[in-house]
Amino acid sequence: xxxxxxxxxxxxxxxxxxxxxxxxxxxxxxxxxxxxxxxxxxxxxxxxxxxxxxxxxxxxxxxxxxxxxxxxxxxxxxxxxxxxxxxxxxxxxxxxxxxxxxxxxxxxxxxxxxxxxxxxxxxxxxxxxxxxxxxxxxxxx
Amino acid sequence: xxxxxxxxxxxxxxxxxxxxxxxxxxxxxxxxxxxxxxxxxxxxxxxxxxxxxxxxxxxxxxxxxxxxxxxxxxxxxxxxxxxxxxxxxxxxxxxxxxxxxxxxxxxxxxxxxxxxxxxxxxxxxxxxxxxxxxxxxxxxxxxxxxxxxxxxxxxxxxxxxxxxxxxxxxxxxxxxxxxxxxxxxxxxxxxxxxxxxxxxxxxxxxxxxxxxxxxxxxxxxxxxxxxxxxxxxxxxxxxxxxxxxxxxxxxxxxxxxxxxxxxxxxxxxxxxxxxxxxxxxxxxxxxxxxxxxxxxxxxxxxxxxxxxxxxxxxxxxxxxxxxxxxxxxxxxxxxxxxxxxxxxxxxxxxxxxxxxxxxxxxxxxxxxxxxxxxxxxxxxxxxxxxxxxxxxxxxxxxxxxxxxxxxxxxxxxxxxxxxxxxxxxxxxxxxxxxxxxxxxxxxxxxxxxxxxxxxxxxxxxxxxxxxxxxxxxxxxxxxxxxxxxxxxxxxxxxxxxxxxxxxxxxxxxxxxxxxxxxxxxxxxxxxxxxxxxxxxxxxxxxxxxxxxxxxxxxxxxxxxxxxxxxxxxxxxxxxxxxxxxxxxxxxxxxxxxxxxxxxxxxxxxxxxxxxxxxxxxxxxxxxxxxxxxxxxxxxxxxxxxxxxxxxxxxxxxxxxxxxxxxxxxxxxxxxxxxxxxxxxxxxxxxxxxxxxxxxxxxxxxxxxxxxxxxxxxxxxxxxxxxxxxxxxxxxxxxxxxxxxxxxx
Numbered sequence: 001x002x003x004x005x006x007x008x009x010x011x012x013x014x015x016x017x018x019x020x021x022x023x024x025x026x027x028x029x030x031x032x033x034x035x036x037x038x039x040x041x042x043x044x045x046x047x048x049x050x051x052x053x054x055x056x057x058x059x060x061x062x063x064x065x066x067x068x069x070x071x072x073x074x075x076x077x078x079x080x081x082x083x084x085x086x087x088x089x090x091x092x093x094x095x096x097x098x099x100x101x102x103x104x105x106x107x108x109x110x111x112x113x114x115x116x117x118x119x120x121x122x123x124x125x126x127x128x129x130x131x132x133x134x135x136x137x138x139x140x141x
Numbered sequence: 142x143x144x145x146x147x148x149x150x151x152x153x154x155x156x157x158x159x160x161x162x163x164x165x166x167x168x169x170x171x172x173x174x175x176x177x178x179x180x181x182x183x184x185x186x187x188x189x190x191x192x193x194x195x196x197x198x199x200x201x202x203x204x205x206x207x208x209x210x211x212x213x214x215x216x217x218x219x220x221x222x223x224x225x226x227x228x229x230x231x232x233x234x235x236x237x238x239x240x241x242x243x244x245x246x247x248x249x250x251x252x253x254x255x256x257x258x259x260x261x262x263x264x265x266x267x268x269x270x271x272x273x274x275x276x277x278x279x280x281x282x283x284x285x286x287x288x289x290x291x292x293x294x295x296x297x298x299x300x301x302x303x304x305x306x307x308x309x310x311x312x313x314x315x316x317x318x319x320x321x322x323x324x325x326x327x328x329x330x331x332x333x334x335x336x337x338x339x340x341x342x343x344x345x346x347x348x349x350x351x352x353x354x355x356x357x358x359x360x361x362x363x364x365x366x367x368x369x370x371x372x373x374x375x376x377x378x379x380x381x382x383x384x385x386x387x388x389x390x391x392x393x394x395x396x397x398x399x400x401x402x403x404x405x406x407x408x409x410x411x412x413x414x415x416x417x418x419x420x421x422x423x424x425x426x427x428x429x430x431x432x433x434x435x436x437x438x439x440x441x442x443x444x445x446x447x448x449x450x451x452x453x454x455x456x457x458x459x460x461x462x463x464x465x466x467x468x469x470x471x472x473x474x475x476x477x478x479x480x481x482x483x484x485x486x487x488x489x490x491x492x493x494x495x496x497x498x499x500x501x502x503x504x505x506x507x508x509x510x511x512x513x514x515x516x517x518x519x520x521x522x523x524x525x526x527x528x529x530x531x532x533x534x535x536x537x538x539x540x541x542x543x544x545x546x547x548x549x550x551x552x553x554x555x556x557x558x559x560x561x562x563x564x565x566x567x568x569x570x571x572x573x574x575x576x577x578x579x580x581x582x583x584x585x586x587x588x589x590x591x592x593x594x595x596x597x598x599x600x601x602x603x604x605x606x607x608x609x610x611x612x613x614x615x616x617x618x619x620x621x622x623x624x625x626x627x628x629x630x631x632x633x634x635x636x637x638x639x640x641x642x643x644x645x646x647x648x649x650x651x652x653x654x655x656x657x658x659x660x661x662x663x664x665x666x667x668x669x670x671x672x673x674x675x676x677x678x679x680x681x682x683x684x685x686x687x688x689x690x691x692x693x694x695x696x697x698x699x700x701x702x703x704x705x706x707x708x709x710x711x712x713x714x715x716x717x718x719x720x721x722x723x724x725x726x727x728x729x730x731x732x733x734x735x736x737x738x739x740x741x742x743x744x745x746x747x748x749x750x751x752x753x754x755x756x757x758x759x760x761x762x763x764x765x766x767x768x769x770x771x772x773x774x775x776x777x778x779x780x781x782x783x784x785x786x787x788x789x790x791x792x793x794x795x796x797x798x799x800x801x802x803x804x805x806x807x808x809x810x811x812x813x814x815x816x817x818x819x820x821x822x823x824x825x826x827x828x829x830x831x832x833x834x835x836x837x838x839x840x841x842x843x844x845x846x847x848x849x850x851x852x853x854x855x856x857x858x859x860x861x862x863x864x865x866x867x868x869x870x871x872x873x874x875x876x877x878x879x880x881x882x883x884x885x
Contacts (some may be wrong), residue, residue, distance in 0.1 A: 030866075031866075031867045031868075033760075033860070033867060033868040033869065033870065034760065035847070035851060035854065035857065035870065036804070036805030036806060036807075036854070036856070036857070036870075037805070037854045037855055037856065037857070038851055038854055042851065044868075045847060045851070045860055045868045045870075046868060047862045047866050047867065047868050049512065050508045050509070050511055050512040050515075050845075050862065051508070051845070052845045052846070052847060052848070052860045052862070052868050053848065054847070054848060054850055054851055083848065083849060083850065084848075085848075085850065138850055
């Protein structure tokens with residue numbers, strides 16, 4: 001049976017998941033350099049061992065309110081095709097496996113956010129995981 | 142063939158293919174350049190040899206990879222060059238044309254190969270043309286019946302016999318040669334007292350029929366029947382390895398010795414003393430070539446005959462004058478004892494000193510060095526902090542000393558690594574002689590392209606991107622600059638126009654100069670066209686320089702007719718834009734009737750720049766020092782607003798200003814300083830002042846891309862990482878100035 005491994009994280013009270021194969025690493029928040037004139041969801045750029053990579057604030061991207069950085073705040077560094085970028089999340093929760101059959105297509109009425117970013121909704125017992133369509137998060141309007 | 146190989150070898154073939162492609166395109170470049178030289182200088186034997194060698198290795202390599210169309214074409218070209226170097230035919234213009242066409246065609250095929258597609262490019266027409274050239278002027282060589290009985294006592298050392306071939310047989314031999322079949326002279330000895338010699342010879346012929354065909358037997362069967370010959374010689378066409386032939390023949394009773402040698406085609410044997418000496422040379426190197434095959438174990442479609450050809454290239458047969466030939470054997474001895482690979486061509490010596498490295502690996506290395514520089518800066522900082530805390534501790538002092546030494550090493554390392562990216566601009570220049578030749582032919586002009594400063598090195602990225610703008614400018618010089626031969630004569634100039642391409646270092650920049658001795662720009666015409674197109678006002682006062690620069694405006698073209706060389710009015714502004722993107726600029730100097738000179742100035746490298754760090758609010762930005770003209774300290778009250786734009790008076794001129802804080806939507810500081818710093822930046826002949834809070838000093842920074850996603854932000858050229866590990870953005874002065882101009 002097909003299975004997917006996900007890295008899950010939280011934004012506020014909602015839980016999200018990204019395919020583990022796209023995750024390069026998870027880091028604490030380094031100094032972020034603001035980039036003027038960039039789209040508002042681009043928080044800035046960081047130095048990842050000599051490479052400059054953009055960081056996206058998922059909260060801004062999903063139209064949520066901004067929050068202060070906490071001890072749990074992390075940047076998940078993703079590689080989607082050839083692009084490497086980071087997404088800033090409130091906290092990384094766990095790594096888990098989920099049956100492909102437990103993933104349902106995005107509901108037609110999205111969960112208060114743009115449905116274009118959602119690849120599907122995973123059910124684990126009572127928990128609902130929002131699976132992200134990563135190629136849509138970076139650009140891809 | 143290619144396809145089946147793909148299946149069998151998978152990854153391996155891919156690796157070979159890469160080498161093959163690199164090598165082949167190099168050979169093609171060499172061929173192209175050589176052909177142009179040949180056209181200029183005529184039949185220079187050294188040059189023809191080089192060309193032959195290039196064609197030959199191309200054929201060999203393509204054969205190994207199984208690219209039959211390339212083999213067929215290069216083979217025919219090789220044959221033609223072979224005739225040329227033997228002086229059998231003369232260099233002609235159509236010959237050069239066809240050979241150049243061959244290089245183009247092969248290039249097209251190589252592109253297909255690179256894309257892992259089947260070679261669908263046609264080639265038969267060129268092969269036919271080549272053969273036409275070969276045959277059209279080919280004297281009948283093989284049928285010269287002057288040297289027929291000379292084989293006695295020649296068994297020990299190989300002498301290519303003259304088999305006195307008929308026209309028909311000669312034809313067969315030539316065809317086989319052209320198809321790339323092996324052609325061998327097989328010398329067979331009888332055991333002493335052998336009876337029925339003729340029968341043995343017939344048996345030998347029959348046995349060999351299975352592996353190829355026997356063209357001729359010497360002495361003839363009749364002679365064998367009656368005479369007391371010790372052996373006989375066969376002229377055999379076969380693709381089988383020598384060993385197979387030998388084994389086959391030795392199975393016939395009473396045949397004791399079998400010597401097999403590649404038979405030189407197209408090189409008839411003549412009765413001159415000098416020739417005999419050479420023949421020995423040939424024999425020696427043939428054994429050499431066989432050794433080469435044995436030791437390397439190369440069993441490809443390259444026949445030993447072909448390798449022998451290559452090996453003996455330095456010892457040409459006919460065309461050398463006698464006295465030169467006399468020297469040859471002396472030269473040959475060390476060559477033939479040397480490893481075969483070295484004997485292949487003299488120039489291999491020069492190439493040993495370079496290696497090819499994937500640019501990705503190199504960039505990675507550069508990145509790592511950049512990282513080390515940053516880490517060292519931290520180390521220095523820690524050392525200094527420790528010093529403050531434990532100022533009396535000797536170990537802290539040693540640490541700081543080591544840090545200083547490390548710093549020096551890092552600087553050297555960084556410089557050396559950066560130099561890896563430097564490439565001679567000759568690689569770009571070298572494609573232009575061909576371009577100019579073709580264009581000149583098309584326009585009926587006579588033009589010589591003079592290349593200078595090809596050794597000048599600059600960053601690889603620049604070299605890659607400079608090609609197109611340069612090509613545009615050269616096309617322009619050919620089309621609009623140089624006059625027709627008649628016009629030139631009429632104005633008292635030499636018929637042959639000259640375009641010079643030069644490159645040299647100029648401080649932190651590299652200058653590339655394209656100058657022609659043509660008619661020069663017609664300034665009045667340019668002006669009137671610019672006025673008629675509404676690009677400038679009729680009354681506007683313009684210096685000559687201003688007028689010349691009008692041709693860089695979009696939509697400007699003075700050519701009366703649109704040609705396929707240049708014209709359509711897209712050229713020059715594209716050139717200017719491309720150069721600006723590289724951080725460069727272009728100047729024009731023109732004198733009526735004397736010619737036009739374009740001077741391009743480019744930064745040496747795009748990877749590292751000197752930058753002025755400025756502070757705006759909490760942010761730090763890097764301004765490329767090459768655009769910084771000066772810095773000023775200005776009282777806020779001196780800044781006036783004209784038409785909504787802040788301005789300041791600078792030596793009688795008004796200088797438009799940009800507040801970076803406003804431009805980049807930075808938070809407004811609570812307390813404004815009385816005085817602000819203004820960094821005056823210039824791009825081309827436009828100047829602009831950037832209002833900043835502080836100047837942080839000058840520093841060398843490594844430019845990093847912001848990636849595809851953030852690539853095209855206005856005002857930002859890239860990013861860099863400072864000593865503290867933080868990312869700092871590099872300002873794009875060009876686009877900032879553009880912005881202001883638009884607003885105005």
